[in-house]
Amino acid sequence: MNVKLFLAQMEPILYDKQANLEKMHRFMQQAAQGQADLILFPELCLTGYFTRDRTAELSEDETGSSIQQVADWARQFKLMTVFGFPERRDGLIYNSACLINHDGSILGTYQKIHLWDEESKYFSSGESFHVWDTEMGRIGIMICYDTEFPETARILALKGAEIILAPTANMSPFEHAQSVQIQCRAVENQVFVATTNRIGTEESTRFFGESSVADPFGKHVLLGNQEEKGYLVQIDLTDLNMARRFPKYLDDRRPELYANLAECD
Incomplete structure (x- = not known):
């Protein structure tokens, strides 16, 4: 099965949800013109990253006007959509990603578990990993700093993820680390x-x-530059079967010996 992914590498405008929505709409139009199946936006692309004391004010739940607008466009363009936003949920604020199906239905949200630096001042940490069954395979989500913890992707893989999507707001000087970590989590x-x-x-x-x-x-199918740009790439899910013939990393684990991994401080 072939899946066309569109990576919307954008520059959000801090605090300006309307301007960011307009930019997201343009990228979604571009993705649809390329007949993409799925579009992936960055972390907190709806609001910008350093929202700090305005984070709660800018947050929305799944019924929020911005989320519903993106859902309308997802339906219009028949485009599965993943984007980052500050989520208001059960009285708390999370650094989240929303997964919207190509028919505009909201499949769910993922709350970032590993919070970077001062994020914990403004966001609560998520508590669970999710994998969604979709027409494009089983999809898991991790957000930025989550990528740097091998346990995140491993749990998603054990839950059956075939594609792991990572909305990110990564800064210099971590260019090399990001490149290597994405390859490592894949292989x-x-x-x-x-x-x-x-x-x-x-x-x-x-x-x-x-x-x-x-x-x-573990090979790069795509490695982008540092410009505001959309990237369209096609992946073939039959490669999963080929890769898993040998070595069998998930099958050959020894989880009975790993208990102290979680016990160590």
């Missing part, structure tokens, strides 16, 4: 991993882009 779990990283500067932080897709052999 060690024998899945496809795609990240869309934002660009632009907020405060003194420069976000570098270089969005990428790695196949289950």
Whole structure:
């Protein structure tokens, strides 16, 4: 089965949801023109990254006007859509990603588990990993810093993920680390991993882009540059079977010996 992924490497405008929605709409139009099946936006692309004391004010739940607008466009363009936003849920605020089906139905949201630096001042940490059954295979989501913890992708793979999507807001000087980590998470779990990283500067932080897709052999199918740009890439899910013939990483694990991994501080 072939899946066309579109990575929308954009520069969000801090606090300006309307401007960011307009930019997202343009990328969705471009993705539809390329007959993409799925579009992946960066982390917190709806609001920008350093929302700080305005985070709660800018947050929305699944019924929020911005989320519903993106859902309408997903239905219009017949495009599965994943994008980052500050989510208001059960009285808490999360750094989340929303997964919308190509018919505009909201399949669910994922709340970032590993919070970077000062994110914990403004966001609560998520508590569970999700994998969704879709027409394009089994999809898991991790957000930016989650990628740097091998356990995240491994749990998603054990839950049956075939494609792991990572909305990201990664900054210099971590260009090399991002590239290697996406390849590692793919090869060690024998899945496809795609990240869309934002660009632009907020405060003194420069976000570098270089969005990428790695196949289950750990090879880059795509490695982008540092410009605002959309990337269209086609992946073949039959590669999963080829990659998993040998070595059999998931089958050859020794989980009975790993208990102290979680016990160690």
